[in-house]
Amino acid sequence: DGHELLVADLGTDHLYRYQIQVQGTLRPHPIQPKIAFPSGQGPRHVVFHPNGKFLYVVTELGNRVFQFTLHDGIWEASGSWSTLPNSFHGDNLAADIHLSPSGNYLYASNRGADDIALFTVEANTGNLTLQAHIPAEGKGPRNFALLADGRYLLIANQNSDNLVLYSIEGSHATFISSTPIPSPVCICARQ
Helix, strand or coil, X not given: CCCEEEEEECCCCEEEEEEECCCCCEEECCCCCEEECCCCCCEEEEEECCCCCXXXXXXXXXXXXXXXXXXXCEEEEEEEEECCCXXXXXXXXXXXXXXXXXCCEEEEEEECCCEEEEEEECCCCCCEEEEEEEECCCCCEEEEEEECCCCEEEEEECCCCEEEEEEEECCEEEEEEEXXXXXXXXXXXXX
């Protein structure tokens, strides 16, 4: 809503919560200045649900998506889900997280499993249900973007030097192309 800033701190396992003042200055949120995570999770990126009631955080070290629900001005933990396939047993670092513009789908990238976890979002509770793991078609999907109102998924594979494009329809993804580009780490797309 433009009145709050959240800062993920991987090293302290906290989200720091600030109010944005009229003059543009920040002050710690008076009710809840920080949100703690279990030790070693490493919160990395945050996304707000379009309805303003749900907050999702991907943890780089714990490979989980944590959900928080807003109650009386306080973000309360309301669930967490693994980003990894059950069959994966190697090293992984979760990286990025995005919601579809509708708020019906949540995506989180895995560097190691080299895929994008796709969840559906239950409208009333915000709870997640894993639907698929979309192959990154490369190594180290550090960043990704949803384009054209969520109809396309563009993945930046840092360790295999390529951008991968999928079309998205509901919880189904169809590979379109892979384009060489040296060490892509961030996608900033105009909508």
